[in-house]
Amino acid sequence: MVFYHDKTLDVIYRDTSQMRVLNLAEAGLPEVPVIACTRFDHYVVPYALHRHPDCFEIGLCLRGALTLVSQGVENRILPGDLLVNKPDDEHSLKTIPAGTKYYWMMFRDPESCETFLHLPPGVAHDLHARLNALPSRITADTARVKQAFADLFIHYDRPPGPYRTFCLTGACIHVLMALIDCVPRTIVPVHVKGVEPIIASMRAHPEKDYPLDELARSARLSPSLFTARFKQNTGLPPSHFLIACRLEEAKRRLTSTDMPLTRIALDLGFCAPQHFSTSFKRAFGLTPRAWRAQNRAKPGSGG
CATH class of the missing domain: 2.60.120.10 (Jelly Rolls)
Incomplete structure (x- = not known):
């Protein structure tokens, strides 16, 4: 070739x-x-x-x-x-x-x-x-x-x-x-008024649980229609979007706090530290420990 x-x-x-x-x-x-x-x-x-x-x-x-x-x-x-x-x-x-x-x-x-x-x-x-x-x-x-x-x-x-x-x-x-x-x-998705507050809540509080039935009830939609509208707005079904939000919050905590990896994993709803580490590496290409080391090194580089 x-x-x-x-x-x-x-x-x-x-x-x-x-x-x-x-x-x-x-x-x-x-x-x-x-x-x-x-x-x-x-x-x-x-x-x-x-x-x-x-x-x-x-x-x-x-x-x-x-x-x-x-x-x-x-x-x-x-x-x-x-x-x-x-x-x-x-x-x-x-x-x-x-x-x-x-x-x-x-x-x-x-x-x-x-x-x-x-x-x-x-x-x-x-x-x-x-x-x-x-x-x-x-x-x-x-x-x-x-x-x-x-x-x-x-x-x-x-x-x-x-x-x-x-x-x-x-x-x-x-x-x-x-x-x-x-x-x-x-720009103007259908039923956005019922879905947008839920998306904002998941981004702001990814550590919480969000059962699909409760989300659909809150948006006054059936579970299947809610999932379709949610995916239209975010590109992902609710469960996958929540994991993405949790991983973004994990990045923030790894960079700005000294919290142990196990605590970050459990606080953000991952069932085990290994599950957290695997999901994090799949998303960002580095383990949580390597991500923390790499991003902590940046502020002090160059003297």
Whole structure:
């Protein structure tokens, strides 16, 4: 397998069972320099802060979790969440634990291209404006985006020729349509008044128990509908979201207190310290003890 490093974009192209990082310029679409499906079987060292001049980058987390730092703001990207990096955004993936899998794509700014996916200039201008209005993290029903990415790779694997280029052009447009169309559901989700206070409570007090029946009753929804609305807002079912909140609180306690690991684990509702340690390492790539040592060392570094 031949690997090619594009130094301008700082992308290494490859096509393996674990990493498909492909250049659509070879298929007649120079405005889409990268489509990728990446799976990490081991913890990856965080990327340095960088930009992609004249390129947007979007990603969809499929499994595991990512920590995106964009313009100085840290965002936790969970399964089903989208990330969006604009051309001028300084960004980095700070945490990529083992088991993480995600789709991602880079494409030229529609306004910087002579032609973008064969669209009229007015359409490209509108697309540029809509893309620049997107937040760095999108939590919504992203099933259409996931399917659009899957279709993109199906069409890439077609025999070379004009019809393949036609199919890839339509698939790229479909990805962007699905991306833009999912945002209103993030801004004005259904039944948000019943779900938002519960989400806020879980973030503020992750040590508490939150039985599904009680949560649904509080939101005046059936358990199944509550779970669907909750997942629409957070990208996760309630039980998984609560674990994510507990792990975030564990990070805070590990960094800012001297509490023993066992106490942190039990106080935050983990059934055993080993369960806590395993969950923490799966999410952040380090054991709680290693995380504490690494983050405690930072304030004193350099003298």
